[in-house]
Amino acid sequence: MNTTTEERVIDVTDLRRTYAGGFEAVRGISFHVGKGELFALLGTNGAGKTSTVELLEGLAKPAAGQVRVLGHDPYSERAAVRPRIGVMLQEGGFPSELTVSESVRMWAGCTSGARPVREALELVGLARRADVRVKMLSGGEKRRLDLAMALLGRPEVLFLDEPTTGLDAEGRVDTWELVRALRANGTTVLLTTHYLEEAEMLADRLAILHEGRIALTGTPGEVTATQPSRISFELPDGYFVGDLPPLGELGVTGHETDGQTVRLRTPELQRSATGLLLWAQEAGVELRRLDVRPASLEEAFLQIAREARDGKAAEEADAVRTKESVA
Numbered sequence: 001m002n003t004t005t006e007e008r009v010i011d012v013t014d015l016r017r018t019y020a021g022g023f024e025a026v027r028g029i030s031f032h033v034g035k036g037e038l039f040a041l042l043g044t045n046g047a048g049k050t051s052t053v054e055l056l057e058g059l060a061k062p063a064a065g066q067v068r069v070l071g072h073d074p075y076s077e078r079a080a081v082r083p084r085i086g087v088m089l090q091e092g093g094f095p096s097e098l099t100v101s102e103s104v105r106m107w108a109g110c111t112s113g114a115r116p117v118r119e120a121l122e123l124v125g126l127a128r129r130a131d132v133r134v135k136m137l138s139g140g141e142k143r144r145l146d147l148a149m150a151l152l153g154r155p156e157v158l159f160l161d162e163p164t165t166g167l168d169a170e171g172r173v174d175t176w177e178l179v180r181a182l183r184a185n186g187t188t189v190l191l192t193t194h195y196l197e198e199a200e201m202l203a204d205r206l207a208i209l210h211e212g213r214i215a216l217t218g219t220p221g222e223v224t225a226t227q228p229s230r231i232s233f234e235l236p237d238g239y240f241v242g243d244l245p246p247l248g249e250l251g252v253t254g255h256e257t258d259g260q261t262v263r264l265r266t267p268e269l270q271r272s273a274t275g276l277l278l279w280a281q282e283a284g285v286e287l288r289r290l291d292v293r294p295a296s297l298e299e300a301f302l303q304i305a306r307e308a309r310d311g312k313a314a315e316e317a318d319a320v321r322t323k324e325s326v327a
């Protein structure tokens, strides 16, 4: 999506965050989110997602770089930004003795133009639990209450920090539907999640953070297209991988065999699958347990983690070699 500067509801340029003690958790990241877009920030544990989102919410001041939310600096112009955003933190931390509806009413008292309490609870499927004390809610129900609070002020921009952690499968699907409906009504959403399937289902665009930097960004389709697709099958007894047509001619870039099981990697799924199936038909061979699948976001994510680990291992080995050669 091409977004002009005016349409950029969130605009982040070379953002950095350094904690007391000098640790740099966010190391120069840039991205933007257009109106009505859902942008997902993904990353390994400690990659810097929460550190980044806190800067966008105006909860902390960047060490360097610039953040604009709805055209304002969320830290120094907090009063202009805060009423227009909704924030769902990882831990809501509401008083546990209050009931669900009392909690929402209390929060509504601090929110201008708040939705009616009943409407907020219905949106997140908590209306039946309105009179239950917060301390009696399940973990998933507490997440729904956190979401109700974030939605109270009909925000133009919604920050969702791991919104479905602790929800069961049904609760997760309900939340996805709600988020889609909000986005369809023009709400801009910034989501962090550990569930790659969630990002794949919801995000218009995403960024994968690693050690405070953006390792990969794009639409889910663009990100998964960086990884090869997979074809796996079992050959009948008496057939071996060498009996297949030359794999390079099928566009296959890598393969593994384990007994009769063959796994192929290819950046050209249709070409490779067609070539393989034509061969099987002509040779009268049944490819058992045939499985043809494009790469998933999870594979792209794991590949980044692997590359980062291998890169680090290579750097460490280089450092050891340098040390040895100096000694």
Ligand SMILES: Nc1ncnc2c1ncn2[C@@H]1O[C@H](COP(=O)(O)OP(=O)(O)OP(=O)(O)O)[C@@H](O)[C@H]1O
Binding pocket: 019, 020, 023, 025, 043, 044, 045, 046, 047, 048, 049, 050, 051, 052
């Ligand atoms: N207050 C702090 N002081 C010093 N370092 C911190 C502080 N808060 C976070 N960090 C460090 O900054 C890095 C990024 O943390 P952050 O919580 O932003 O990561 P994250 O991507 O949200 O991780 P997770 O997926 O585990 O929630 C981590 O190495 C963390 O240990």
